[in-house]
Amino acid sequence: MTTKNVNLVSHPLVQHKLSLMREKDRSIKGFRELLNEIGMLLCYEVTRDLPLEMVDIETPLQPMKAPQIAGKKLTFAPILRAGVGFLDGMLALVPSARVAHIGLYRDPETLQAVEYYFKAPHDLSDRTVVMMDPMLATGNSACAAASLLKARGARDIRFVCLLAAPEGIAHFQKEHSDVPIWTAAVDERLNDHGYILPGLGDAGDRMFGTK
Template sequence: MTSSSLPGTAKVTVVDHPLILHKLSLMRDVRTGVKEFRELAGELSMLLAYEAMRDLETAPERLSTPIQDDDFPMLSGKKLALVAILRAGLIMADAMVRLVPAAKVGHIGLYRDPATLKPVAYYSKLPQDISERRVFVTDPMLATGGSAVAAIQTLKEAGAQSIKLMTILSVPEGIAAVHAAHPDVDIVTAAIDTGLNDHGYIVPGLGDAGDRIYGTK
């Protein structure tokens, strides 16, 4: 695992655990079908969540084991919210909620205009108490960064103050765009690829995550 940041900027954490690297390589493979791709995306998301949530607060709580009473760590502090950028971010949020079932789930709908590559908003539904929660934004691909920047802005306008972005693949251009607009938002990713091609796709990447998750291409 590697982490990096510049003075005064948020942190980028690359979780390069062997299990994550293996599952990511299978996701990249053009031969991987929809069912397996979907399962891998969920498994990888849960592995990323372990690291993304490493700094969650705990507090001792008195419990009884079959042997004796003692104090044991339990989650405390702010409650959690998982916010999926539609549509591909759903697979990550759905997997992560299995780890934190008490978390509330929000959705932000954005699509990328194929001509301008700019995000276009079409839907937003967030927990009413979003300002009181630690928010984890999910989107498998951080490419140009436009969708992530717009989604984070929507969250901030709704009152969110503690936001972390979780992605499966990122590129330097997307990371730079997010941190230029939101220097307070940490990013957790499985890998940082080379860059973008002329169509705004990550290279070498894994193709269009949404299409491969839902079998729409």
């Protein structure tokens, strides 16, 4: 498995919050709040190398040149439904970002991703797109989402997830080697039903209380 484009976020706060989320008795409220907090922390990491430009501003004392993010604003692209758990935390840091929604569900028999909704800004080619989903398991949904974004013109895509399985990373990198991954952990493997082990269960079910 190639790990060249896999960025493991080892910050102690991220790792601590992830451990709390893994606990099977964590409440829906607690799980949702932790996912939101980790989304904010991961946003710091995925945006660390955004380009800056110097602009003229005035402080209360004098004019100066100050750094601001260059180019058009970011686009956040959560994969529905669990990906929206990251969204509020990221928007708290970048409130001017645009949002693309990617509706996919996993067929329980084939484990393949099925599209049911896609809505994105028209100028993705000019923007950095941060695609997000808590779990990179089989990689089918992430691959399908990246393909949809590219079909709409996206050229600079970054993928953020909470947990990844080696199988999912390998699949995603085979299909989209140009898209770097940020994750809080790479777990052991997938089980026969395509769930990450040891994992934390189904993130969407735990977030919305539908299990």
